[in-house]
């Protein structure tokens with residue numbers, strides 16, 4: 284008898300929990316003019332939502348950023364500030 | 373290695389199930405940068421399995437065996453044996469487990485795997501409680517800490533898991549924190565370069581479980597080192613080597629900050645400060661920590677671990 288092996292296999296995907304940006308109460312905003320490209324925000328974002336470009340400049344992935352504020356807390360130049368979501372401009 | 377030189381490759385996808393500010397997610401990103409794609413994980417019941425997401429999707433770009441609470445090191449043994457048979461010994465077999473799955477429920481399988489000298493890396497991210505089930509005490513919960521099952525503060529000391537591992541005579545073990553990613557990266561790479569069973573324990577300050585603001589995860593982990601509540605070290609060839617600030621604390625070049633500075637920022641210790649200071653317990657915690665350091669000094673001095 285031929286044995287059948289069956290396993291439940293998940294495949295890699297972005298947003299396994301949906302667009303987690305919707306979890307945010309506060310939104311990190313980056314002032315690139317203050318940024319010294321130290322990349323601390325990049326390495327410390329638990330969710331990989333600080334994107335590192337080829338020239339080591341950084342940007343924020345708002346689709347998935349959960350708004351924890353670690354990037355703002357760790358930035359040595361205060362280049363990132365947390366702003367309340369949905370409170371006008 | 374400077375932060376700039378850490379690999380760009382991301383092997384965890386954004387949009388995972390981790391809480392905002394999750395120390396496990398942070399440490400896992402750094403760990404996977406060190407491990408690279410040629411890696412297979414065994415993960416027991418723990419927060420990280422929630423981070424993975426639910427079928428049919430996973431946030432991990434490396435294969436993961438999701439396995440029962442007690443069985444991750446047993447699964448890793450099987451994976452290591454299978455890969456050996458296939459001639460793929462260059463693949464990293466890694467367990468990523470919480471302290472519940474390490475100190476308590478997974479201890480037997482871990483002990484067995486290390487005793488069999490299984491070629492794998494066991495990584496425990498230690499948030500000092502069963503976090504994803506709702507903050508129950510574990511064998512890693514420190515004395516005095518509130519959890520939902522120790523609501524007046526834990527009355528017992530945590531167990532010394534790293535010492536239990538060293539007693540197995542394994543070739544390498546190390547401790548790390550998310551706040552020093554280069555140190556963590558180096559230790560994972562070091563573990564990869566050694567054959568046999570390797571153990572790395574990462575302190576994982578958990579904002580919802582420890583009751584502190586979610587932007588302070590990195591800060592809290594550094595404060596644990598500065599106050600001596602957590603020691604950064606490596607164990608190799610029967611010797612303990614301390615790293616970064618823990619080295620200067622060990623060598624008495626730096627006084628550890630009062631441990632209170634670390635405790636008072638965590639809601640799980642709030643009952644030690646309000647409504648009245650519990651001087652007795654605060655003092656016990658401080659003295660215990662200083663005694664731990666004295667023990668470390670003696671171990672280093674005498675070359676025993």
Ligand code: SF4
Nearest residue numbers: 328348349351352354
């Ligand atoms: S707020 Fe948190 S999740 Fe968002 S980019 Fe900053 S560190 Fe990452």
Ligand code: SF4
Nearest residue numbers: 318319321322324358
């Ligand atoms: S931490 Fe601040 S200065 Fe450093 S790269 Fe990020 S935004 Fe720029």
